[in-house]
Amino acid sequence: MLFNSSIFAVFIALLLPLYAILPASRPRKLLLLVASYLFYANWDWRYLSLLLISTAIDYHAGKRLARTDRLGARRGWLFASLFTNLGFLGVFKYGNFFIELAEPIWSSLGIVPIRFPGNIPVGISFYTFQTMSYTIDIYRKKTSPCGCLLDFALYVSFFAQLVAGPIVRSTQFLPQIVSMKQLRMGNVSSGTHRFLLGLFKKVAIADNVGLFVDTIFQAPGGYGAITLWGGAFAFVLQVYCDFSAYSDMAVGIGRAFGIKLPENFKNPYLARSITEFWQRWHISLSTWLRDYLFIPLGGSRKGLSRTYANLFITMFLGGLWHGAALTYVVWGGLHGLILMLERILGIGTSVRDENRGGFFGVVRGIITVSIHAVGLVIFRSADLPTAWQYITRMVTAWESLGGEQMALGWTGALILLCTGQYFIERHGIDRPLWIEMPAAVQGAALAMLLYLTAWFQADKVAFIYFQF
Amino acid sequence: MNKATKALIWCAALMIASEVGIRTLESGPIRVVDDAPSFETRRPFVFVLGTSRVRRGIWPRVIEKAWAEETGHRPWVASIWELAVTNIGLYKIYLDEIRPWAKKSTIPNGVLAIEICGASMNDSYMRDEEARYAHVSTFGKHLRAGDLSDASSQLLVSSARFTEIKGIIEDRFGKGERQEEIRIEDGEKMEDNGESAPQSGKRKTSLAQYLHRYSWGRGYKGFDPHHGTMDDLRLEKIREQYTGTLLKDYALGGIQIKYLKKLVKSAREDGLKVVFFILPITADHREFWDGDMYAAYVAAAEEVAAELGVPLHNFDRDFEISPDEFRDTNHLKEVGAVRLSREFASRLLGDGLVPEAGNQN
Numbered sequence: 001m002l003f004n005s006s007i008f009a010v011f012i013a014l015l016l017p018l019y020a021i022l023p024a025s026r027p028r029k030l031l032l033l034v035a036s037y038l039f040y041a042n043w044d045w046r047y048l049s050l051l052l053i054s055t056a057i058d059y060h061a062g063k064r065l066a067r068t069d070r071l072g073a074r075r076g077w078l079f080a081s082l083f084t085n086l087g088f089l090g091v092f093k094y095g096n097f098f099i100e101l102a103e104p105i106w107s108s109l110g111i112v113p114i115r116f117p118g119n120i121p122v123g124i125s126f127y128t129f130q131t132m133s134y135t136i137d138i139y140r141k142k143t144s145p146c147g148c149l150l151d152f153a154l155y156v157s158f159f160a161q162l163v164a165g166p167i168v169r170s171t172q173f174l175p176q177i178v179s180m181k182q183l184r185m186g187n188v189s190s191g192t193h194r195f196l197l198g199l200f201k202k203v204a205i206a207d208n209v210g211l212f213v214d215t216i217f218q219a220p221g222g223y224g225a226i227t228l229w230g231g232a233f234a235f236v237l238q239v240y241c242d243f244s245a246y247s248d249m250a251v252g253i254g255r256a257f258g259i260k261l262p263e264n265f266k267n268p269y270l271a272r273s274i275t276e277f278w279q280r281w282h283i284s285l286s287t288w289l290r291d292y293l294f295i296p297l298g299g300s301r302k303g304l305s306r307t308y309a310n311l312f313i314t315m316f317l318g319g320l321w322h323g324a325a326l327t328y329v330v331w332g333g334l335h336g337l338i339l340m341l342e343r344i345l346g347i348g349t350s351v352r353d354e355n356r357g358g359f360f361g362v363v364r365g366i367i368t369v370s371i372h373a374v375g376l377v378i379f380r381s382a383d384l385p386t387a388w389q390y391i392t393r394m395v396t397a398w399e400s401l402g403g404e405q406m407a408l409g410w411t412g413a414l415i416l417l418c419t420g421q422y423f424i425e426r427h428g429i430d431r432p433l434w435i436e437m438p439a440a441v442q443g444a445a446l447a448m449l450l451y452l453t454a455w456f457q458a459d460k461v462a463f464i465y466f467q468f
Numbered sequence: 469m470n471k472a473t474k475a476l477i478w479c480a481a482l483m484i485a486s487e488v489g490i491r492t493l494e495s496g497p498i499r500v501v502d503d504a505p506s507f508e509t510r511r512p513f514v515f516v517l518g519t520s521r522v523r524r525g526i527w528p529r530v531i532e533k534a535w536a537e538e539t540g541h542r543p544w545v546a547s548i549w550e551l552a553v554t555n556i557g558l559y560k561i562y563l564d565e566i567r568p569w570a571k572k573s574t575i576p577n578g579v580l581a582i583e584i585c586g587a588s589m590n591d592s593y594m595r596d597e598e599a600r601y602a603h604v605s606t607f608g609k610h611l612r613a614g615d616l617s618d619a620s621s622q623l624l625v626s627s628a629r630f631t632e633i634k635g636i637i638e639d640r641f642g643k644g645e646r647q648e649e650i651r652i653e654d655g656e657k658m659e660d661n662g663e664s665a666p667q668s669g670k671r672k673t674s675l676a677q678y679l680h681r682y683s684w685g686r687g688y689k690g691f692d693p694h695h696g697t698m699d700d701l702r703l704e705k706i707r708e709q710y711t712g713t714l715l716k717d718y719a720l721g722g723i724q725i726k727y728l729k730k731l732v733k734s735a736r737e738d739g740l741k742v743v744f745f746i747l748p749i750t751a752d753h754r755e756f757w758d759g760d761m762y763a764a765y766v767a768a769a770e771e772v773a774a775e776l777g778v779p780l781h782n783f784d785r786d787f788e789i790s791p792d793e794f795r796d797t798n799h800l801k802e803v804g805a806v807r808l809s810r811e812f813a814s815r816l817l818g819d820g821l822v823p824e825a826g827n828q829n
Binding site for chain 2: 185186188189190192193211214215219221222223435439440442443444446447450451
């Protein structure tokens with residue numbers, strides 16, 4: 001069930017009044033849980049079983065972890081949780097990938113391996129990371145286990161962020177649902193503002209840019225360098241408008257029910273280095289990788305060479321998290337190398353830096369977005385040879401083979417977005433200027449967004465990050 | 469009432485007001501003029517239908533550009549290809565993908581360029597028995613499809629340009645209606661040889677499951693199905709299963725010719741002009757085939773073209789191309805594809821199938 005579909009409109013239109021008439025916290029939670037399971041089952045009801053198993057095991061493991069101080073037992077329960085979640089990921093997401101990587105071995109042994117026949121369960125990477133963080137935090141004694149299975153099940157499966165994040169920590173989510181309050185009109189309205197912004201980004205921008213991006217990436221050999229650069233920049237625009245749109249919608253829906261979900265983006269294309277980029281992009285994943293992978297590996301506490309290695313390993317696995325394909329692995333590895341390089345040269349910037357460096361800051365921003373664009377070529381290409389063909393043609397094929405005007409147009413749109421972010425960061429929806437605007441002006445702006453959304457509506461397309 | 473809710477009410481009120489305003493304007497003496505006819509309905513459309521060789525060798529945008537350079541007008545060019553390579557498959561693609569809107573008579577300058585299939589990859593004539601059976605068994609289910617709603621539908625691949633052009637047409641003229649349940653006529657159903665043909669509505673085999681085992685460029689003169697060798701037992705089993713009708717039907721003759729003719733007839737009924745072509749292959753690839761089978765295939769193609777009065781362009785014979793321009797034994801690299809596509813554009817113009825420059829609107 002896509003957020004940008006009529007079935008979701010019916011779903012939410014039924015859910016909100018039902019929620020509003022329920023008299024107490026517990027039935028409200030139960031309703032949200034059932035709704036979340038229905039939401040998920042709408043994709044493929046069979047995979048609901050994975051969600052239920054993951055919920056049951058992690059809930060139980062969390063309780064057992066808290067009940068004992070014996071290191072062996074604690075490790076055992078942590079292992080059970082990690083084994084289940086990583087096992088699901090390994091089998092359902094990466095199984096076929098590893099089987100195909102080992103194809104020469106199977107051939108030489110004369111074995112025909114069995115392949116997992118279905119699609120990858122939607123959102124599996126998101127909810128498994130979420131539940132793993134829960135048991136790891138209890139193991140580390142950073143949090144106590146959830147005392148209510150209903151609360152925990154809702155934490156794992158809350159439909160707003162179930163399939164594409166943000167990856168929410170139990171410490172952020174569970175305290176908010178201990179007592180589910182009545183629906184408040186202010187929350188629903190403000191959540192709707194945010195949802196409409198996401199809808200506009202997804203339907204009016206991302207899906208339309210996607211038509212151009214798909215054309216270019218299907219046959220990069222048929223285009224010249226200008227078009228290919230334009231295609232890469234267009235994908236930069238698309239992937240942001242698609243993924244951040246989902247996060248906007250998720251935050252908006254959460255807010256409607258009084259649940260505050262974490263922000264996943266902080267104007268990533270304002271970054272002046274890849275280091276800063278990862279502080280602004282898919283924040284819930286990058287902080288997850290930092291807390292549960294980079295730091296346990298030793299972080300930056302064990303000398304320079306270990307720090308570099310840890311950075312690389314973290315980004316490499318972060319790439320693999322995105323999908324079972326070599327393109328994602330290479331993309332992650334590339335980001336790992338760049339992070340290492342920035343640390344070695346001392347050129348990494350931070351999102352917290354007040355001084356943005358003036359003109360040179362802008363130049364660095366352009367370079368960062370360009371590096372990101374080249375990385376995304378690998379990310380988006382069907383396979384590595386195609387990515388290589390694309391990238392080599394970006395620097396060698398300067399003949400005109402068509403598509404240049406469209407490419408320049410979308411590049412211009414990206415520049416508009418990047419410059420617009422300076423404004424959006426300070427004055428967009430949820431920012432002070434927006435909040436202080438008269439209601440009529442807000443209403444006119446929202447009406448304009450809706451008109452543009454309807455005007456530019458392309459065919460319904462799934463969110464890019466659903467596949468991860 | 470809080471401000472966010474007021475804003476939503478304002479939003480709804482403004483939208484209703486503007487909607488009412490537009491409707492009033494539309495129904496009153498001042499009418500909104502529909503500017504849709506600015507779509508270039510007489511701009512030539514060229515659909516190129518064929519095998520994976522079309523995918524690699526015929527580049528729609530290069531043809532468009534070459535044509536525009538020569539005439540000053542740009543056509544729409546799109547390719548669609550299939551991987552099982554039968555004329556039945558091409559006919560199915562035509563019915564499903566092109567006819568729904570070609571039939572609407574909105575494409576006055578339409579051309580259908582068909583790569584003559586059936587024996588164009590002609591695995592049934594391959595010298596190496598293992599390669600022959602492996603390939604035919606890989607695509608067996610699709611080749612033996614008992615009705616067209618199953619035939620080759622998993623194997624259809626269309627170019628991005630096709631999707632784009634289809635979108636433009638559908639925006640302008642609306643979606644075409646697909647024909648349902650198109651069945652091969654009685655008596656034409658292919659032999660089953662023991663394995664049941666796929667049933668309608670049943671989940672179809674995923675092409676991806678086959679393709680990982682199937683690649684060109686390695687092993688026997690460039691052909692190495694299964695990335696290895698087949699054991700004798702498996703070969704024997706496949707041989708038993710596929711010897712006979714299926715191999716015969718896969719060659720360019722009988723049922724394949726019949727469906728090529730049906731395809732031409734349907735296209736002409738829909739107002740499209742038809743042209744045939746044969747794409748170049750390397751000498752190595754020709755050697756895959758038994759004896760003079762390749763010459764027989766070309767002769768059969770020429771005979772059908774003459775009988776139907778369709779121009780036939782044999783790029784394998786009439787277009788000079790070096791082995792360096794191939795990526796394997798029968799698919800072109802970019803350099804070859806660009807050259808061939810330009811030549812393709814020039815030949816189509818030479819056929820005079822579409823209006824000359826300056827006479828398109």
